[in-house]
Amino acid sequence: MKINSTNLAKADLLESESFIREYAEETANLSKKEAAHRISEIAAQAEVHPLQQWHPETEELLWAAKAAWRNSNRCIGRLHWRSLHLFDRRDITGTDEAYEALLEHLRFATNGGRIRSTISVFSNELQVLNPHLIRFAGFREADGSITGDPMLAGFTDFVLKLGWKPRRRGPFEFLPLVLQRQGEAPQLFELPNEPEVALRVPISHPELDFSPLGLQWHALPVISNMDLAFGGLRFHTAPFNGYYMGTEIGARNLSDVSRYNKLPEVARIMGLDTSRDRSLWRDRALVELNLAVLHSFDQAGVKMVDHHTASEQYLQFEALEARQQRETTGDWAWLVPPVSGSVSPLFHKEMRNLIKTPNYLMRDEPYPVKKTLNSRGCPFKK
Incomplete structure (x- = not known):
């Protein structure tokens, strides 16, 4: 499929195509035809709204989060990568709502000591x-x-x-x-x-x-x-x-x-x-x-x-x-x-x-102070 966009990086579109194909192959949530249609949707969005990023479906986001754990080179605990629970919080726009959502994450994940692997994903706003x-x-x-x-x-x-x-x-x-x-x-x-x-x-x-x-x-x-x-x-x-x-x-x-x-x-x-x-x-x-x-x-x-x-x-x-x-x-x-x-x-x-x-x-710490020592561990261990 030809991808053409003047403002959205071609590499990003190629990465989105690769992701959808991998997602379809591993999860069987999409047939090859449906995967091709999804790729076309993302490319069409880039043509109409070249400055906007494509919007993953919740199931796509969940699989991405799990696969990211599987690919985390510094994590010794990757055996359990399929057990990750997702809270899709991309609809939240205010800090008060985000705070309540984070408390819900902490309560759910703590679970009285029976820890549950959990991720909450918010918009970049x-x-x-x-x-x-x-x-x-x-x-x-x-x-x-x-x-x-x-x-x-x-x-x-x-x-x-x-x-x-x-x-x-x-x-x-x-x-x-x-x-x-x-x-x-x-x-x-x-x-x-x-x-x-x-x-x-x-x-x-x-x-x-x-x-x-x-x-x-x-x-x-x-x-x-x-x-x-x-x-x-x-x-x-x-x-x-x-x-x-x-x-x-x-x-x-x-x-x-x-x-x-x-x-x-x-x-x-x-x-x-x-x-x-x-x-x-x-x-x-x-x-x-x-x-x-x-x-x-x-x-x-x-x-x-x-x-x-x-x-x-x-x-x-x-x-x-x-x-x-x-x-x-x-x-x-x-x-x-x-x-x-x-x-x-x-x-x-x-x-x-x-x-x-x-x-x-x-990523670099977003607060304006001298960066301190990095902590050792992995995403699901530290």
Whole structure:
């Protein structure tokens, strides 16, 4: 079919055609004739309205979101890509409505701890400025230290300048949601401190006394700073979640020296010699902190996967993809777990880091502050 448009990029139209053909082949929702007709519709729209993007049907959008998860090279949890639930919110135009829709997403996905993988897709007229829907603030103190999460210190500065009044300046204070409609000023919306919306999990150890640490984490990881990209389109406001892998919290969020940096405190509770590296105090403390995270989520009844199980599930995903004659691509540095990497079967695999579409693509933070460290993980794990 000949595609002709002076203002809409030819490459985008070719991508839309490729997407429709792939969608039709994989889902059987469209016959070859119907797929050809759909492609003609999109091309005709481009002729009449060359500055407008084509409008996917809800079923097309759902399949794109699922396939984007399947193609996410940094995600170890792709075995469950077909389970994704979609809230199509493209009809919402106001920030108040968007806020209520995001709360519905959080309630549905949290599900009392029985986490459901969920995505909400809005029009590009609306934007969520938070990098994650649920995160803890990082407050800068006069002595240069940070109370809370240093990775979110820049965003915390931003929301404070917007007028946020935190309940208190503790280490685990939920940040507000910041929503913006195109052409308007950003709006602050307080995240309800309710378990149905933002469930907290206190961190305890099955044998050691972790109570002096006062640790906790939130049950639901919802990324909101990645675009859903497919068919020549990019949806900038498409927050999505899966459930946590334990090491993301125990080996990164609570352990990284640039994050909560809790390993020295864990080591002291364990009575370890922290004066020399050869005592391997960091390694021993890291294992116990990760054990505590898994134990705590189990005690709270919140869904979580350990890194050994996740590695085996990735191999299952790879085998299923091979049966469909699809190559499994991956980013080795992100897929190998940050604890006991060499005992994961993924450590010994070669991977091709080829980016395919549909996919979830990172974008620069939309708020005007210096960009902080990127979080490790994957769309459905961080």
